[in-house]
Amino acid sequence: MLILALDTAQADCAACLFETESATVLSRTVETIGKGHAERLMAVIDETLQKAGKAPSGFDRVAVNIGPGSFTGVRIGVSTARALAVATGAECVGVSTLSAIGRQALRFATGRAVLATIDARRGEAYAQVFDAQGRALNPPATYAYGALEELLREHDAVAFGTGAVAAGVETGGDVTGAEIDSIARLGREPMPGQPVSPLYLRAPDAKPQTGFAVARR
Amino acid sequence: MYSEIKLTRQKLGFQLFGEKPLAADGRKRPVGDPIALGGKYHDFEHVFWQAMSHHQPVACFMSLCERQRAAARSDPVRFRLHPASTVVTGCFVNRIARRRKYSSEPMNKKTVFLGIESSCDETAAAVVARGADGHGEILADVVLSQMEEHAAFGGVVPEIAARAHVEAMDRLIAEAIHQSGVSLQDIDGIAATIGPGLIGGLLVGAMSGKAIAYASGKPFYGVNHLEGHALTARLTDGVSFPFLMLLVSGGHTQIVLVRGVGQYERWGTTIDDALGEAFDKTAKLMDLGYPGGPQVEKAAVTGNPKRIPLPRPMRGEARLDFSFSGLKTAVRQAAQALAPLEEQDVADLCAAFQLAVAETLRDRVGRSLARFRAEGLADEDRPALVVAGGVAANSAIREVLTSLCESQGFAFVAPPIRLCTDNAVMIAWAGLEREAAGLSANGLDMAVRSRWPLDAKASALIGSGKKGAKA
Missing domain, CATH: 3.30.420.40 (ATPase, nucleotide binding domain)
Known part of the structure; x- marks a missing residue:
């Protein structure tokens, strides 16, 4: 199976084409642009497919980074992936940034559980704990910086990612974000069929306006 | 395998439309017979759907769709379709009748566009055809309103709108293409609203449009939402300029x-x-x-x-x-x-x-x-x-x-209220009008614009900040 992986949830606008049988990345395009993903993404996909000598519909599955990350960035990736699936008949699956970070942290072979984190700003971090085999031990959630230490103690885990750095927690190695290769490799696992939705982990910043209406009898 | 299916389809086609002599000259009777014309795949698409799909329930779904269309024809006001929990209203036309019309006019080659709209609180997709004579025809029109999501706030909340668009867009596009009776291969262009509007929503529609255009090799038209409104009356009433x-x-x-x-x-x-x-x-x-x-x-x-x-x-x-x-x-x-x-x-x-x-x-x-x-x-x-x-x-x-x-x-x-409010028909139509006017398609690197005055020369009266004139 050929997996086209997409990531626009972070600073990178990235795509790669991954062959599952040989577990190899056939081609990869990564542009670290910070913003402007919507303008670059189709060119990045095109370059990736062309480098591998594939047609614009030459893949069996799209794996997309569903976040957490930039809300807008995540939506750019997810809407592109879902529309590509409609146009080509390919499967569409989602991979979270946290699971990618959790997987990448296994390289440091601490033999202990991994706390994958991403800085969510406003004194909070998105975080999830994985065991030494990369299996999730809890659902992804938003934590106050101060709550990360307790999470580490509870699971005897080692922290990785920008959330831990921002919270001043000691990390087990330098993992700054999800790599496109990890999105592709993890994209083998989910069962297709479910709609792929962004993983925001934070509610929209809106509340009903009170005190606007004039009193009525 | 492929030829086997094709043969079955043709047999079914003959059963459906009757065995008629294949006319060597397409203009001779029976011209109405799509088989005689060499036909396009979508002439038989309702038959194909069963053959091509891996899913058994499709046949039941097809008959359900037909029943819903019948309901829509008899009572368009009360008709509601609920593929999701939110209300979807569809403007359904008799597909069989339309198909005959479509194929019996070989001289009036029609251009077909997919339209995508997501600039505010309505997610919409539509398929519209335009003949060489400028006459337009709505083949499918699907709108999902987010009214309920925003009601508690007394107005549209951009982040809530964007979240709702991304959940619905691909399904609506697939539904519109399915309803139109035209396959994606036979669609000539993709038009998506890229401004003015709420950035989060615009991005969802624009990226969906770009992705479909890229994967299917069709031209992409980034449409100004206001241009869609401006040109709608030419589709509905054939209004001429100026x-x-x-x-x-x-x-x-x-x-x-x-x-x-x-x-x-x-x-x-x-x-x-x-x-x-x-x-x-x-x-x-x-x-x-x-x-x-x-x-x-x-x-x-x-x-x-x-x-x-x-x-x-x-x-x-x-x-x-x-x-x-x-x-x-x-x-x-x-x-x-x-x-x-x-x-x-x-x-x-x-x-x-x-x-x-x-x-x-x-x-x-x-x-x-x-x-x-x-x-x-x-x-x-x-x-x-x-x-x-x-x-x-x-x-x-x-x-x-x-x-x-x-x-x-x-x-x-x-125009009918349905086409006065936000919809994707007007976006598809604006794309068709641009194409017919010889305006070139846009690149897939086109950016969305929250502000985009229709009249580029008019001076800004309000909201002219760093992003430029508002309207």
């Missing part, structure tokens, strides 16, 4: 001279709030619910419009602009003076507000029609005033505009 457009919605209040595709002159715009926004705020002020327009109109029915005096902003001014923020404040002050409000107070306030709006429009639009005449733009006896936007649904406003047009010798053209 004509005058009054766009009155929650985001815009403009009078635009439409000279041709891509040629727009803004004669007037609001210097503060849009008219639809003034309706929404008036409703919110009196706790009437969201969206406010229909609620204000309903409450105004039993009201006395003369009891509470309200200003007629900009009336008598030579420039053709609008202003509604002062009127909004006047309504608030009048309401506060009467508080706590009785039912009758609410009705009177709504009636007074609606009258103030109607009289303001009478003055502003009346002057625009006079200018249209004075500039000698009218080639024909009865040039058209086209109205667009959700506020066009208000019957008091329609009444004023109708009488105004009658007295000044203009044809009043109001």
Whole structure:
């Protein structure tokens, strides 16, 4: 199976084409642009497919980074992936940034559980704990910086990612974000069929306006 | 494997359409027979769907769709389709009848576009065809409204809107293509709204459009939402250029001279709030619910419009602009003076507000029609005033505009409400019009624009910040 992986949830606008049988990345395009993903993404996909000598519909599955990350960035990736699936008949699956970070942290072979984190700003971090085999031990959630230490103690885990750095927690190695290769490799696992939705982990910043209406009898 | 399926399809086709001699010359009878014409795949697509799909329930789904279409034909007002939990209304046309028409006109080659719209709180997809004669045909029109999501906030919340768009867009596109009876291969271009509007939503529609255009190798047209509104009357009523457009919605209040595709002159715009926004705020002020327009109109029915005096902003001014923020404040002050409000107070306030709006429009639009005449733009006896936007649904406003047009010798053209409010039909149509006018397709690197005036030369009156003129 050929997996086209997409990531626009972070600073990178990235795509790669991954062959599952040989577990190899056939081609990869990564542009670290910070913003402007919507303008670059189709060119990045095109370059990736062309480098591998594939047609614009030459893949069996799209794996997309569903976040957490930039809300807008995540939506750019997810809407592109879902529309590509409609146009080509390919499967569409989602991979979270946290699971990618959790997987990448296994390289440091601490033999202990991994706390994958991403800085969510406003004194909070998105975080999830994985065991030494990369299996999730809890659902992804938003934590106050101060709550990360307790999470580490509870699971005897080692922290990785920008959330831990921002919270001043000691990390087990330098993992700054999800790599496109990890999105592709993890994209083998989910069962297709479910709609792929962004993983925001934070509610929209809106509340009903009170005190606007004039009193009525 | 492939040829086996194809053979079965042909057999089914013959069973369905009857065995007729294959005409060597397509123009000879029986021309109506799609097989004789060599046919396109979509001629038999309802048969193909069963053969091609891996899913057994498709046959049942197809018959369900047909039953729903039958229901829609018999009672289009009450008809509702619920593929998701939110309301979807569909404009269904008899697919079989349309298909025959489609294939019996080989000389009038039709161009088919997919349209995508997500600039505010409606997710929409549509498939529209345009003949070489300029005649358009709506093949599918699907709109999913987010009204419920925003009702609690009394207005559209951008982040909530964007989240709803991304969940629905791909399903709506697939549904529109399916309903149209045309396969993606036979669609000639993809048009998506790329501005003006809320960035989060625009990105979802634009990326979906780009992805489909890329994967299917079709040209991509980034469409200005306002251009969609401006050109709708050419699809519904065949209005010819030049004509005058009054766009009155929650985001815009403009009078635009439409000279041709891509040629727009803004004669007037609001210097503060849009008219639809003034309706929404008036409703919110009196706790009437969201969206406010229909609620204000309903409450105004039993009201006395003369009891509470309200200003007629900009009336008598030579420039053709609008202003509604002062009127909004006047309504608030009048309401506060009467508080706590009785039912009758609410009705009177709504009636007074609606009258103030109607009289303001009478003055502003009346002057625009006079200018249209004075500039000698009218080639024909009865040039058209086209109205667009959700506020066009208000019957008091329609009444004023109708009488105004009658007295000044203009044809009043109001497309069906469904096509006045946000929809994807107008986006597909704008794409078709651009293509027919020889305007080139856009690159897949095209950026979305929150601000994008239709008239690039008009100076900004409001909201001209670092992102440029607002409208």
